[in-house]
Amino acid sequence: MWDQRFETILRQHLPFLDPEEPLLGGASLRDSGLDSLAMVELLAVLESEYNVRFVDEAMSMETFATAQTLWSALSDMLGASV
Template sequence: MTHVWDAPFEEVLRAELPRLAPDSALQASDSLRAAGLDSMASVELIVRLEEALSVSIPDEELGPEAFATVGGLWSVVERARA
């Protein structure tokens, strides 16, 4: 499944998750944990995404599935925009 997300979304991910390979395309199935996301980084990541994308993500959207993969997090952002 191919996901298309905004450039600012990917820019924030790459800035906050330094283990993402800079020269490879992000895939929806890429693990955020493998990219360096931990509980402290997840808070910072959400704050940065909300600022960069002008969204407010409800706390109830921030379950484990939201932080499992790039695609899961993008789905949360899309729902916040709706």
Template structure:
């Protein structure tokens, strides 16, 4: 699956919650974020930071494991939220 390139703010935020991703490594699209250190507590912080940075709110339907499975799935959900009229 090819996705639109994410912006640097998204990557910077996400990287702060991935302790197993070395700083010099690229952020992979389809590696499970849990394998890179994203746990339930970090996910809560990530949600808050993304919502604040992008001025969006994740709906209950979007707050599921599939949304936060990979960087690509999270970016896809965020892109959808930012494209919706406010």
């Protein structure tokens, strides 16, 4: 699973996800309110908070499809930067 910082950041960009509702790994981020503007904002926050840079291949709708796909891409970048 992911760390609490990731979930806190992600939840700030998901206006349709109730604060009491669990963030499920396979749930659609788009259905939870992540639109293209929020995606860009989320990308900037994740890069800043985790000190990583999303490569062009990672900036796709597939990467931002679910919390799990986003966390997997971020984890890969964190592993590469260590």
